[in-house]
Amino acid sequence: MHDNREHIEARINRFLRERLGGNLWKDRRAALIEVWEAPGEPVPFVQARAQEYRTFDTGQPWGAPWGTTWFRISGTVPGEWPGPESGPGQGDRPELLLDLGFSGDGPGFEAEALVYTPAGDIVKAVEPRNLHVPLGQGPGETFEFYVETASNPNLITGFTYAPTPMGDPATAGRAPLYVFRTADLALLDTTAWNLAQDFWTLNGLMHELPMDQPRRYEILRAMERAVTAVDPADVSGTAAAGREQLAGVLAQPAAASAHRIHAVGHAHIDSAWLWPVRETVRKVARTFANVLELMEQDPDFIFTASSAQQYAWLKQYYPELFARVVQRVREGRFVPTGGMWVEADTNMPGGEAMARQFVAGQRFFAENFGVEPEVVWLPDSFGYSAALPQIARAAGCRWFLTQKISWNDTNAMPHSTFSWEGIDGSRLFTHFPPVATYNAELSGQELARAQRQYAEKGFGNTSLVPFGWGDGGGGPTREMLAAAHRTASLEGSPKVKLSTPEQFFAAAQEELADPQVWSGELYLEFHRGTYTSQANTKQGNRRSEHLLREAELWAAAAALAGGTEYPYDALEQAWSTVLLQQFHDILPGTSIAWVHQEAERRYAEVAAGLQMLIENSARALLGPGGQVAALNAGPYPVAGIAAAGAGPVPAPTPWLWEREGGGWRITSGELSLRVDDAGLFRSLTEVPGGREVFLPDRPGNLFQLFRDTPNQWDAWDLDAHYRYSSKDLMQPDAMDLEPGSAGRVLRITRSFGNSSLLQRISLSPDGGAVEIEVDVDWHEQQKLLKLAFPLAVHADRAASEIQFGHIFRPTHANTSWDAARFETVAHRWIHVGEPGYGVAIANNSTYGHDTFREAVDGRICTTVRLSLLRGPLFPDPETDQGTHRFRFSLRPGAGIAEAVREGYRLNLPLRQVSGVSSTAVEPVLHVDNPAVVVEAVKLAEDRSGDVIVRLYEAHGGRARAVLRPAFGHDGVSATDLLERPVASDAVADGTGEPAGGVSLELRPFEILTLRFRRRPR
Structure with a gap:
């Protein structure tokens, strides 16, 4: 009765570390391992399966930097083992355990693997802290798996950020990085496993409770009794007795006033960072495979993922996995979010590029899943432009989430949930998760921090916790879900509900009907060097954005004149490349050398393709001949204010030094x-x-x-x-x-x-x-x-x-x-x-x-x-x-x-184009007010041939203007960014204007998208 508290805690900690943790699996038996090493870049499963494999043993080194090694692992399920229908809490469960030589850190920063059946079906991934593969075979049956392993270097071991040659394949070397430790059949002792989850939740909660709280000591004594009840020599046989000692403190419900947490399962997968883009493709497959397998085990689990680009990769390279995702989306358990092509940087992409992030993202989600996300999901970008609220609202989004502002090095943001106002007055209901991480495990420390740091106390009481291994992917684990279930209503802890971003925002907005307003940019007081690092990548982005403007404008002009077909596919591919490379670790210049070398190569390809497209469009528009034309694709051409024009080559400047x-x-x-x-x-x-x-x-x-x-x-x-x-x-x-x-x-x-x-x-x-x-x-x-x-x-x-x-x-x-x-x-x-x-x-x-x-x-x-x-x-x-x-x-x-x-x-x-018969062309559009700037002229995304014009008020004041197209049309309407009609006060009555003119009245910084319906030829 008089034991010292520190002594009891030391006893509990040693029990968890040395007695319980090593007894979660029993009856381990070695499997047969064979190996084939891919000679270069990754190969498809069908090609890997057809290779000749050689015998391989645990304890052997494997895996050159950035290499791919395939292991074939086989064996027979012991006849006395239970069948595969068991799961956590349902008796012992047969599993294959694979340890590729992991350091013990979280997934995504070292070796990873994807497991296939011989038929090519994907089972799940294997990563640090996620070593198991379920065995679908019954007692006495044989099994065989093909395991595609990636020997990615760990570039931040121990969180040391030292210069390393490993980020460039040319300097990374060929010496093996890993030693294969384990390939064992084993029985998961689900009672012992659940006991470990009980302890993890209660121990974490206890250490967050105040020292004078009786609840803290109730938990301490219950854990002490549980340790006594479990015999270290027979953990499997006595684990149930340990759980009985903890059942009472786990059954105590949370207080009615407890903070309410919406736990949203996700995996932040950087589209490139300490790995190349091609590795991200595989990370997406591994993570989504883990998620789908977890959904089979836990019917309450819901997962959300952003970035249309990542779904597009899955569709292209892993169609069977993509089909499974589609089915789960239909069920509401796999939730696309974000509405953007990638989780982009928002500081440096140009206006039209930011708009296209949403156009491309929302279009992909709508076409492939029948959904349009309403949440802008950017947990890790490095500050947020004050133009984003208007752009997001124009794309159909209502809500915004980021965690990154918690990294501020000087000032703490005064709100967790608020209304964010952009430069034009548009507002987004916004949430900064007070848990201050986007890679939560749902630990007691994290849940207590979310409750403690929630800034709207007294006005609201709900926050979101994004949980799941991230940055390099991995996603939620069964241990995290066990924590969520145990903290659904647990005295001393916030209430935890497995949820989706939309469910959270609807609840938060209902309870916080009149939120405080933050006006202007969300400046990150950190990572300020990202505006400058990797100058070539930034220059490639800027040049690509303007080349795309020119290419779309001249292609539209040529198509309107009947000179050529509009190059939809080429432009869409160019935009996809540019949008991908605006990801928040590529454009900011914070990735390994391989990523930026590839980015520069892709920018060069985009530039070459767009240059050719521009010249071909101009020649189709101006006709073949022997003259040289100077084309102006800016909003202020040489001859008057218009969106496009051409004229003679200017004479040399006469001023001399x-x-x-x-x-x-x-x-x-x-x-x-x-x-x-x-x-x-x-x-x-x-x-x-x-x-x-x-x-x-x-x-x-x-x-x-x-x-x-x-x-x-x-x-x-x-x-x-x-x-x-x-x-x-x-x-x-x-x-x-x-x-x-x-x-x-x-x-x-x-x-x-x-x-x-x-x-x-x-x-x-x-x-x-x-x-x-x-x-x-x-x-x-x-x-x-x-x-x-x-x-x-x-x-x-x-x-x-x-x-x-x-x-x-x-x-x-x-x-x-x-x-x-x-x-x-x-x-x-x-x-x-x-x-x-x-x-x-x-x-x-x-x-x-x-x-x-x-x-x-x-x-x-x-x-x-x-x-x-x-x-x-x-x-x-x-x-x-x-x-x-x-x-x-x-x-x-x-x-x-x-x-x-x-x-x-x-x-x-001015752009000079040779080999044309005419040196002048009528501008596609005329605008009579320089405050109204035309940002884009293109044909509609639906390939109807309608003309899309995007313009904005650029001077910061109210502006009236008349827009006169030089092409025939059957009417004009304002649209959202997705080119669907919307009501707009900006398009005024055209009475009194010359035929074809559109009278406009724009608010300060207002963006307006117009759709001109084309007359059939």
Whole structure:
């Protein structure tokens, strides 16, 4: 009666560790193992089955990095064993146990396997903490399995993120990584197994209860009695007695006021990360196979999964498994969610690309499952654009979930459940699971944390816990389901209900009818380096997005003119590639070398295919001949405001550089720029007017090199302390006119460390902007290269382009929230201004920026710095090494309207097409208000031939405009992103407009999709 509590807990812990855990299976018997090693990339089952297998024994090494090894495992079920109909709680169950040499960590980061029958049917996967394969054979019957094993390297062993050559097949080597430990037939002792689950749940709950709670000691004493009741020499025979001692404390119901948890089974499967895309295809099959097998065992189990791309892979490569998923979807037990093609990054994809994530995702779910998810499911992306609420609502989504904001390094978000308002005023009912993980096991610690951290106490009492092994897949296990059943109503614990995302959100919205509102972006105070890492991947994305715009526009124009058929399949394939590579570990630059090498290769293929498509469409539209046409696919063509146009090739810019003192000067009718002997911009003034852009002691065009040694995640993080170690690159190697430029381009070269850069400076064709091209040969590691423009502008905020609009962020650090936002994302432009004057800086592939104010001799200077390159060591130690090209423009005297125009101009330059008979074509569309920007012109997804036009208000104010198509049509309607008619106040009455004109009235940043019904030919 007077035993010390610590002594009792020590006794319980040793019992669980040494007595019970090793006695869950009994009567182990070795199976026969044979092996065949695939010589290269993975092969289909049929090919693997046809190979010659050799004898293999446990204890032998196997598996070169990224290799595939097939094992054939066979044996005979002992005649005295029970049949296969048994399950947990139903008597002993025969199973095959496979240990491929696992480290004991969670699934997804080392060796994995998929088990087939000889007929090619998939049984389930084998992974760490999920070693068993059910035996369907009866006593005395033989069995045989083919086991496809992947020897994927464990790149974060012990959570150490060290540089490794394993992320690149060229440097990974061929030495075996694993030693095969076990292939045993065994009987699962279901009574002992259930006793272990009882202990796991109660022990976890006990340690979360306050020390003065009687319930804590009731559980402690019950577990003590259970340990006494179980004989270590006969665990199987006495496990039932142990369960009897725990039955009473397990039967005590939860309090009526207990926190309510919707436990949603899922598996976060990164579409690429520390493994290539091809391995993700197999991870999806393994995880979904585990889920389907678990559904056979537990009729209450429901599973949800996002990412249409992953279902599409399953359909393509594992059709039998996909058919089983379809059936479970019909039953409501396998629940597609998310509505997107992949769980994308939302900071860097362009507006139309974000829209297409939903168009492609929702279309796949509707066509294959007859469902349209209403939940945006992004647990692990690195911050969330303020444009997302409107885009999601336009795709039919009502709810949003993420867990990642719990990773903030400075400020805790004040809400668990709230209404998230985007830049246009659209709102999404949003939930941040207070459990603060998307890989929960439903442990006592996790459940208590969810209850403790739930922020809406007193207003609501419901949260969601996503459970299941994730990142590398794996999904829920039978142990997790056992925990869910035991905590359905358990005194001291939140109430746990197996559920779906939709069921949770419906319940949460009902109890929290008037949620608090969070307006603007959901900025992640962490992973700020993701705006810059892997510059080639980011450049490939930006270029692909604009090539797709051009390709769709010119293909639509050619089809409308009857010149050619619209290339639906080619465009759909290009979009699929680009959307996949916007996954939140590819586009952010946080994957292994193999992933980014493959991404760059695929971007090159997309570019080549789209370039050919554009030129073919243009020639079909303009006719064959010997002339050269300059095509403009931007919203502001040469001849008036329209969505497409063509014209003669422009004449060379007439403005020339002249020497001035030790530097150079160039002057147009709009600007005068002086560059000093260090290659810095000493003066930039408008002509006439004379407003100076730079202060005397703060010249522009300053390259700065910083030490970049994050505290944790190399490729992900840019920590604030980088600013304390910097070097200004002041002395150029040479500065002279670019050969062949006829005096129009100034060339500056610099060298630093092991790297060098070449800069070309000129003026834009209209003479109103400075154009800067930078070639960098980069060989630095753990360094950050930025380009700074300190501007003589007193700006308390900066405008940054995001999808379908822009967002304002403070340039000061008044609050901890402002200070934490020291690196931000912008798309094609960033603008700083004071009343009456502003400056726009545009780019063609840069996303990371920082903007801040400083006082210089009593005058305020607002500095804009663009982040060009980094050199992180993990997960790719060769990140960004090599050559890169960037383009920027600096336009003084600019407002938001000019910034928008500059961003499109730099990213959609005139395109010259030779071999045409005409050099002019009527634009497909005319818009009479530059605030209304046409983002996409294409033919409808349903292949009806209808024309889809997507446009938005870009300046942040209300806008009226008239849209005039240059093609015949039988009417126009507003649609959602899925191109279905919707009511819209934006399409005003067209009375009084010329025939064919559409009168529009748009709210600030409103997105409008129009469908023009085509007249039959």
